[in-house]
Amino acid sequence: MVQGPVASSFPAPDAASTKAKAAMKFATRAVHAGSPHDPVTGAVIEPISLSTTFAQTAVGAPVGQYEYSRSSNPNRSNFEKAVASLEGARYALAYSSGSAATANILQSLAPGSHVISVSDVYGGTHRYFTQVAAAHGIAVTFSGSIEVDIENLVRPETKLVWIETPSNPTLTLVDIRAVSEAAHAYGIKVVVDNTFMSPYVQNPLNHGADIVVHSVTKYINGHSDVVMGVAAFNDDALYTRLLFLQNAIGAVPSPFDSWLAHRGLKTLHLRAKAATENATAVATALEASSQVIAVNYPGLNSHPQRYIAVKQHRNGMGGGMVSFRIKGGAEAAKRFCQKTHIFTLAESLGGVESLCEVPSSMTHAGIPRAEREAAGVYDDLVRLSCGVEDGEDLVADIQQALEAVAQEFPAEQ
Ligand SMILES: Cc1ncc(COP(=O)(O)O)c(C=O)c1O
Incomplete structure (x- = not known):
């Protein structure tokens, strides 16, 4: 087994074919990137290569490859090639989870390094930064307004800036x-967690970022049946370092998970478009409801940073995630999630099926109330992941759940 340098899945490309492939549109790349026909059988879909070891004709x-x-x-190599293509990156490396991708990137920093992060990061990322990276001598400073604060937070030892956009769950x-x-x-290098948008809606490397990471578990796989992560980037030295760590730490996805995630990725453009259309319809209906205090959705003109969505997202798309504050407080939020028929009460997001949850009691329960509320995560906030069902059905489901809650909590209306 490999103890020294690991063979690269990204051999030096021939210039003509790289140019031709890069010119192809997203949907074509989603279907074909990293998808060679099997050279032995001609199989159009790659076989799942379960073998843990590969024969050698002589030692070494x-x-x-x-x-x-x-x-x-x-x-895994084919999946990595596909993601690299969709993110407009030279390289991609896959991991056993989105959290493992985060851990590998943080592990690439020397002890004593400093990281600046947006405060509104995924709870597990916050946990890794404060409870694991800190123990390895890496200090993380969180900022609620990074565009304004960054100049003041930079230290001589600052090596990384970590962004999540849109943030979870306030978008x-x-x-x-x-x-x-x-x-x-x-x-200083910039990492963007692009999980909420997927490579179809947003390509952070095209906006100047150095590394883009995904919880593949969400939109890239898209079918709520794989836990996986990926990081994509252009820098050769970074590739050498992260390839070494991917192998040395060993938090890698199985062949079957890589195959499933690759299959999911081939329809990402279709799913991301459908989810955006559905989320736009749902957010519009929520905004029109007297039961709703506020709606967070970057696809709406009422979103305070709509101008960023317009320049940063494909066609100004808002993605499939919506959150809103419901009248009636924490209990109304919880009841709403029990009253929906199509939206399933569950954590996670980005699958073909619609989900709903109450972040203050579920995904964000570990964050102290004051910190949570400072970031806009109140007890009455409901988060929706809009899937690819029929949009009219989703809107009707939301509306009937709002009406049912209004009847149960009339005093608070
Ligand atoms: C934005 C974001 N980043 C990273 C992760 C971690 O991914 P995983 O659950 O695949 O480890 C999640 C998980 O919910 C997430 O929502």
């Missing part, structure tokens, strides 16, 4: 270009 001379599946595997946006320009002036 493997038959193909693979030696041992932790180091690299055909299904606050960050101007990737503005933050990247400020960070690059100090030689």
Whole structure:
């Protein structure tokens, strides 16, 4: 098994084919990138390569490019190539979860390094930064307005800026270009967690970021049946370092999960469009309801940072995630999630099926109330992940649930 340098899944590309592939539109790349026909059988869909080890014809001379599946595997390589193509990156590396992708990137920093992060990050990322990275000598400073604060927060040892846009669950946006320009002036790299938008709606590297990460578990796989992560980037030195860590730490996805996620990715453009259309209809209906205090959706003109969505998202799309504050407080929010028939009460997001949840009691319960509310996560906030069902059915489901809650909590209306 590989102890030294790991064979790259990204051999030096021939210039003509790279140019031709890069010119192809997203949908074509989603279907074909990293999807060669099987050279032996002609199979159009790649077989699942379960073998953990690969034969060698002489010591150190493997038959193909693979030696041992932790180091690299055909299904993982093909998935990585597909994601790299969709994010407009030279390289991508896949991990056993989105959290493992985060951990590998933080592990690439030397002890004593400093990171600046948006405060509104995914709870698990916050937990890793404060309880794991801190123990390895990495200090993280959180900022609620990173575009404004960054200049004041930079230290000589600052190596990374971490952005999540839109944020979870308030759908606050960050101007990737503005933050990247400020960070690059100090030689600091910028990571964007693009999980909520998917590569179809937003490509952070095109806006100046250095690394884009995804919880593949969400939109990229899209069918709520795989936990996986990925990071994509252009820098050669970063590739060498992260490839080494991917193998050394070993938090890699199985061949079957890589295959499933690759299959899901082939329809990402269709799902992302449908989810955006549905979320737009749902957000519009919520905004028109007298039971609703406020709606957070970057696709609405009422979103305070709509101008960022317009320049940063494909066609100004809002994505599939919506959150809103319901009249009647915490109990009304919880009842709403029990009253929906199509939206399932569950954590996670980005699947073909619509989900709803109450962040203050579920995904964000671990964050102290004062900190939560400062970020807009009140007890009456409901988060929706709009799937790809019929939009009219989703709107009707939301409306009947709002009416049912209004009848139960009349005093609070
Ligand atoms: C924005 C975001 N980033 C990262 C993660 C972590 O991904 P995973 O659950 O695949 O480890 C999540 C999970 O919910 C997420 O929502």
